Amino acid sequence: MKSILPLALCASFSVMAAEPAWVTTSNQYAIEVLQKFAEVNPENGSEIGIETYDSKASNLSLTAEKHAMEVIQQEITKLHAAEKKESDTRVQQDLQIMLDTLQREVNSTALSDKYELPFYNVGEKVFGGIQTLLDDRNSQTRMQKAVARLNAYAGLEGSANIAAQAKERTEQALGNPHLTAPYYREVQQAIDNTPKFIDGIKQLFNDHKLEGWQPGFEKLAAQLTDYQQWLQTKILPIARKSNVMPEVLYSNALKNDGVDMPPRELIQRALFEYAEIRDEMQTVATDVAKARGFKNDDYRYVIHQLQKEQVTGDEVLPFFKQRLADIEKIVKAHDIVTLPQRPANIRVASAAETAALPAAHMNPPRLVGNTGEYGEFVLPMIEPGKGPKVTDFTSKAFSWTLTVHEARPGHELQFSNMVEQGVSMARAIFAMNSANAEGWALYAEAIMKQYLPKEGQLFSLQARQQRAARAFLDPMLNLGMISPEDAKKVLTDGVVLSDAFAQQEIDRYTFKMPGQATSYFYGYMNLRELRVVTEIKLKDKFNQKAFHDFILKQGLLPPELLKKAVEEEFIPSVQ
Template identity: 40%
Template sequence: MDILVGHVQTRVQGIELESKYELPYVDATQVVLGGINALLDDQIAAKRQPAALVRLRKYAGLEPGIPPLTQSARHRLREALANPNLLAPARHQVERNLAQANRVLDEVAGSFEKYHVGGYEKALTTLRSQIAAYNEFIRAEVLPRCPIDRRLPPELYAFRLRNTYGVDMPPSELARVARAAFRDTQAEMQTLAGQVADTRRLSARDYRSVIGALKRDQLHTDAIVAEYTRRLEDINHIIEREKLITLPPGQPHIRLATAAESAYAVAPQTNCPPSRTKPTDEQQCETVLSVTLPAGTAAPQPSTIDDYTFAAASWTLAAHEIRPGHELQYDAMIARGVSRARTSLGVKLANPEGWALYAEYLMRPYMPPDARLISLQFLLLREARAFLDAELQAGMITGADALSLLKDDVVLSNAFAAAEVQRLANAGSGTAYFYGYSEFLRLRKDVEQMLGARFDQQRFHDFVMAQGKIPIPIIRQAILERFLK
């Protein structure tokens, strides 16, 4: 009950602060894509898929009593635009949304064709016209107000850090700690890069050059899913052999992203349907990998993402996104019957993202050296996100500074680095990964010290999974009150 009450109170406070400080901008195209994809999907029973047509008609205002989506969105925006003090979204975010609109709607049409749901043409034609007019309104009225480097008002930033992302540390302190960790990880990578260079007979020994050499062994597009599937089998075997955590039932789903999905999410994503309440439910968690960044997303031309489409990267990405990371966390909670309040409503981002980064840490000792190097590279990325987020909001650095660091020191591709800078416009989210990871490490260390030789990591991890995605301090309290007694 405390979780439910807290969720409602926090949501109300968040809405009030957003209304006070931000324009109520809506990307209508993304709303349509998400709504249709939720029904037109391989995991959805064929008898339910025709509901997508009804939903499309509602978006277009063709169902009785329901105004068009764009009409409602434009009305709210027009009222808010009268206040010149309201903060507009980041310029690159709006430009990306405008550039992708036609491609996304083409993909929506393709989904109706793929799943043989007919009669969509009139509604989609109407919706195309409405979205085109809405986007012209956005281009004329909203885009001129959009900042390049977006900084939230301090009150809103502090609220989101604590209440949305679960980060209970002053931004300046978090930036200091994350920068120190970044330097330590670089030193560890440099040592490991020398070993990988010796094994592969590379002349260059700097970690940046070694990572570049590893990236050249790119998987063919048709082989990516198979490689990740094999890696998942390796990881499952290690988890069971080392008794790291109890594996939930079921087989995770892995696929490549569509062009529209890549436009909105460059990094790998694991999507777990919130409606799922038991292991036998129709929809399962699904890991989606982007391969190409469409034109207009972060560059004028399509860009290849080479950051996780080579064998050495599959270890840490599979550990983070699938097992023992996101998919395992969600499926373990479902298998244990954890309440929806703990799996969905009480979520603070520091828990799931901190756990997934901790999952990489758990698997790292069992990875081959080249995979360990890439795993440390992705840890470096999460450390960079934490201090870049805080420093951008403090006005200490610019987006251009962040882009240079991500390309030069984290060794991200141009496309991935540009997308990361765009992602930092969602202020606060970048801090949750490193902060949550640090809190899980600290929690484990404290429990190990208290239990000594009696510490059982499988029992500890299973207990953590049974608590849900609630804030880590509440998990710590449960461990002190129940696990240690």
């Protein structure tokens, strides 16, 4: 079962803030559903923070998927009954949020079974399942359970090993000619990265000094290596050469990420915005070139020159911590939003983490039972002299907008606010959608741009241009309107991304997360529109800090529910 609970970007439910009665009621329903999710997908349960299933591993068999769907249908029936019983409108809304999420889970699984050949990057899945437990923010008790999960993956707990399950599931479906095979680049990447994930698992156990893991690891390493060879000989030859996916699957992917707009309309809007941003970039680049004494003021040339100013090695963490301190001073000086009193967490990723997610990102804390754990701003590892370099994240000028987006006032602030202020599980977990989370982080970049130095402003615009490019390239690629080669050229020549980063972007659009990259532009567009409408209605009573604090207190509501909250709660409270 491919769970659509968007945990990779989700904020956390907190037990630190006092709960209103309606939140307590809502959470009682939510925790039961989350327990059921954890039962059929233990790794997701662990990531949320449900410790009961920390020693368990997913079962990839068709029988297990059918059981999972039965469990979800049962929960849907219970929630419908609860919706009729509860009178508090906020609880009713939370119940509807949960119902919508569960129904999307059912619909997405049915579409996947109908159109897609089952395919698994087992090495990545196993590494992620172990890493969730061997996280320095966890207790020693939780970490020790990683040994049991490792043994479960290796088939030492009574069931078939996970690599064998994956093979069997794929082979059962090979006889159906109507199923779409995985994209060849996805298969090749799984093959190439398997050794990195094996090494990453070993490193995690060594670093945390656990005992008793070696026998299970040896078996699992051999099984993953065998699976790697099976992918090479059996799956890679039948993998599809075209990145185009069935349109019904792509449209469903957009909805799951909170993008409620037809793909072709999204393309039209994003193309216009891309051109507008490009013109503004040129204006700023001209100023930078003049100040720096560059002979060429073309924005592409100026960006290339600034990208040469890199921060690497041992300088990375101190540099980004200082950059965050500089940004926080700006936020406070201009009364933009309320900041936490504690510092944000920043660290550099391991090689295996970078293979799984080769971009700077926010690593969320546990989502249930949080007692003070916070998210982490994670920077990808750059290994000098080893393969293509992704230097986009470590140029000094780009560090301004990157830190705003991933740390403060972007993702980290959004997550921290929910930990410290408290929000129902329905609004922190079930309602979570990329359009809200990524829309807020891109919006944060936009409101901070005017206060940055000119070099920082140029890269802030470049980042926004990249999000606009995503919003037309992602659907164009998946609908067969542009080739991967031509799309990559837009990113390298127009957006000025490095070749390696541009390729990561193409992989993201075509097989890693089709549709998700459009959510940045879509969510930002909705939030910008919502602010303007609010300003018009409130006139001189509008206060951006109050507006931003209210937005963050709503959890991760999708755009339409967030709009409703602003119109029905925030605006009347100010008027």
